[in-house]
Amino acid sequence: MGERATLAMVAKRAGVSISAVSRVFTPGASASAQTAEKVRKAAAELDYRPNVLARAMVSGKSRIIGLVVAYLDNYFYPQALEILSNALQERGYHVLIFMASQTAGNIDAVVDEILDYQVDGIVAASVALGSDLTARCKSAGVPVVLFNRGQDDESLSSVMSDNCAGGRKVAEFLLAGGHERLGYIAGWEGASTQRDREFGFVSGLKEAGLSLAARAIGDFSQDKAKAAAREMFDKAEPPDAVFVANDHMAFAVMDVLRFELGLSVPGDVSVVGYDDVPLAAWPAYNLTTVRQAANRMVAETVAMLIEQIEQKDAIPRKVTIDAPLMVRGSARVPKGWKI
Amino acid sequence: MGERATLAMVAKRAGVSISAVSRVFTPGASASAQTAEKVRKAAAELDYRPNVLARAMVSGKSRIIGLVVAYLDNYFYPQALEILSNALQERGYHVLIFMASQTAGNIDAVVDEILDYQVDGIVAASVALGSDLTARCKSAGVPVVLFNRGQDDESLSSVMSDNCAGGRKVAEFLLAGGHERLGYIAGWEGASTQRDREFGFVSGLKEAGLSLAARAIGDFSQDKAKAAAREMFDKAEPPDAVFVANDHMAFAVMDVLRFELGLSVPGDVSVVGYDDVPLAAWPAYNLTTVRQAANRMVAETVAMLIEQIEQKDAIPRKVTIDAPLMVRGSARVPKGWKI
DNA sequence: GCTTACATTGCAAACGATTGCAAAGGGGGG
DNA sequence: CCCCCCTTTGCAATCGTTTGCAATGTAAGC
Numbered sequence: 131m132g133e134r135a136t137l138a139m140v141a142k143r144a145g146v147s148i149s150a151v152s153r154v155f156t157p158g159a160s161a162s163a164q165t166a167e168k169v170r171k172a173a174a175e176l177d178y179r180p181n182v183l184a185r186a187m188v189s190g191k192s193r194i195i196g197l198v199v200a201y202l203d204n205y206f207y208p209q210a211l212e213i214l215s216n217a218l219q220e221r222g223y224h225v226l227i228f229m230a231s232q233t234a235g236n237i238d239a240v241v242d243e244i245l246d247y248q249v250d251g252i253v254a255a256s257v258a259l260g261s262d263l264t265a266r267c268k269s270a271g272v273p274v275v276l277f278n279r280g281q282d283d284e285s286l287s288s289v290m291s292d293n294c295a296g297g298r299k300v301a302e303f304l305l306a307g308g309h310e311r312l313g314y315i316a317g318w319e320g321a322s323t324q325r326d327r328e329f330g331f332v333s334g335l336k337e338a339g340l341s342l343a344a345r346a347i348g349d350f351s352q353d354k355a356k357a358a359a360r361e362m363f364d365k366a367e368p369p370d371a372v373f374v375a376n377d378h379m380a381f382a383v384m385d386v387l388r389f390e391l392g393l394s395v396p397g398d399v400s401v402v403g404y405d406d407v408p409l410a411a412w413p414a415y416n417l418t419t420v421r422q423a424a425n426r427m428v429a430e431t432v433a434m435l436i437e438q439i440e441q442k443d444a445i446p447r448k449v450t451i452d453a454p455l456m457v458r459g460s461a462r463v464p465k466g467w468k469i
Numbered sequence: 470m471g472e473r474a475t476l477a478m479v480a481k482r483a484g485v486s487i488s489a490v491s492r493v494f495t496p497g498a499s500a501s502a503q504t505a506e507k508v509r510k511a512a513a514e515l516d517y518r519p520n521v522l523a524r525a526m527v528s529g530k531s532r533i534i535g536l537v538v539a540y541l542d543n544y545f546y547p548q549a550l551e552i553l554s555n556a557l558q559e560r561g562y563h564v565l566i567f568m569a570s571q572t573a574g575n576i577d578a579v580v581d582e583i584l585d586y587q588v589d590g591i592v593a594a595s596v597a598l599g600s601d602l603t604a605r606c607k608s609a610g611v612p613v614v615l616f617n618r619g620q621d622d623e624s625l626s627s628v629m630s631d632n633c634a635g636g637r638k639v640a641e642f643l644l645a646g647g648h649e650r651l652g653y654i655a656g657w658e659g660a661s662t663q664r665d666r667e668f669g670f671v672s673g674l675k676e677a678g679l680s681l682a683a684r685a686i687g688d689f690s691q692d693k694a695k696a697a698a699r700e701m702f703d704k705a706e707p708p709d710a711v712f713v714a715n716d717h718m719a720f721a722v723m724d725v726l727r728f729e730l731g732l733s734v735p736g737d738v739s740v741v742g743y744d745d746v747p748l749a750a751w752p753a754y755n756l757t758t759v760r761q762a763a764n765r766m767v768a769e770t771v772a773m774l775i776e777q778i779e780q781k782d783a784i785p786r787k788v789t790i791d792a793p794l795m796v797r798g799s800a801r802v803p804k805g806w807k808i
Numbered sequence: 809g810c811t812t813a814c815a816t817t818g819c820a821a822a823c824g825a826t827t828g829c830a831a832a833g834g835g836g837g838g
Numbered sequence: 839c840c841c842c843c844c845t846t847t848g849c850a851a852t853c854g855t856t857t858g859c860a861a862t863g864t865a866a867g868c
Contacts, residue, residue, distance in 0.1 A: 208547035
């Protein structure tokens, strides 16, 4: 029954005007110590808390950040979400979630819905935006940061690991380990991360005069990755090493190799992934992988987003963080490999 | 710099009043075919989309659901979040995330922040609310559903699996398998799920005239669960089976048993978990566990929430869904066990 | 042709805050 | 004692909607 207290109720109880109350709660504004005290007392008695939505209307700042995310089953994303939400929460922002499910066309609808909420900014995780959408966000004055995905558009910021260099490191590592028939299981081919990782990997091979011995597509899905692994390894002269475009699929591939095909990892075949999700370090998989530091990526994302929200002249940039190889037990380690 | 179109701009362009435009977009309202057409045309030309926040102000319905969640590292929650967000999205609601980090006291602050956003409802996942908080939500007229946690309070709805029955099933299963020294690794003792699972398990043992041979506390954390496992198994006469309060910890326990202590699972010791997260079915763990169907739990959560939002006379209820045992390979299977 | 009824429309008041502007208040310096 | 300046305060407009109420128009019933 006790309706939520409003500014007007506090004002009446404190015997001052509405604006006086508002100013007491506005850091920069002028208010006498006497007024401030009366107001605080009244506010406390009424349990007053400002209505964020009303404030958003007049100020034009909702302190809501829209997050578009395609899937949460790859553990990299929940992890990033947790860090992101905490970081934004500390700065007084909050995350409104939008699942952009598989069907490609619905990203448009989702972004429209996001804009309806007057968000102050958008984080698009593992999702690409069409040029019309980008334009729409731009004209609405809403900054967008692409998380773990790149796109050429000038008005878009993005944060990625150095996928190309990462892929190359994997090639160097596997070649140094004496592998000769290298396979690659690709992610969804529309993704920049997939393309860059593969490009780096293949470039690394090329420099050694080699090329891919086998290639299959996993689309970042575990089921498809399993099918890809079966196809790639259930035949004569299979690869002796495989680079899988992310950890999520790499686990599925390892399961197929070990438990369906009876191959030993890394005895018969070396497996390397990408992301370094926590599970990669668990002894059951002990996966050699390229590390994308979610905390650093999120920190950059938040910094850029806030910068663009709070100073309108800030220009979008593309940030790349380095991606070290985490050497573990799922791939043969070259003799004398440093660290 | 094309500012976002407003009702007023559409009205002017269509040559009608603001209210006419509003009514064209309001399903039940009356508007002539002629007006509707003019308005729709003008709206389309201007790319008009309603401002959700402005609508929320006057209607009192924000179509935002606040989600409080303590941790996302237990994969049960990301999975639930994805399903929840999709289900609500379909009904025109969206999820605003609030991380209630470890520090217990801050739940209060978090709930206050949630209410500031004028949410239409709250889902509290794996979090308990103090009675003052409950009262605050109630007086604000905001329905709350506890997800995967129970609490006596009359004004709170909750959705859980039948944790007690689940624990009992585990006891019956392990006893039928001929185990004699049963251990239990507990979750955080403040959690109703922890208490119920343990109670069910211990009751099951008691009926067979047994009691716990060992007990340790894992607090739903993998690190603590590992420590608990070391303490429990690194001695003479360790348990020959252990029930771990959730899958998340069970994986950590299996890792310790197999890779640190060199024990065989289920040869030397049987392990049973609770939740049936996807990873439990992967062959690397192949964990016997009690299934909490996230999709069914979320469906109930959404149904109850919407019901309470849309009809004020709806009363809170407690829902329990059944929790079947998923028999896999991490625990010895009794001879002749059905299915 | 006149009344009755109903569908359509516009006006204006909310919703709960922020904020520019002007009036009032107060203190210090000349 | 007066003036000036700076701080404090209130008024009122504004943000973009929804919605009750009253006014208008139109068609039907007698």
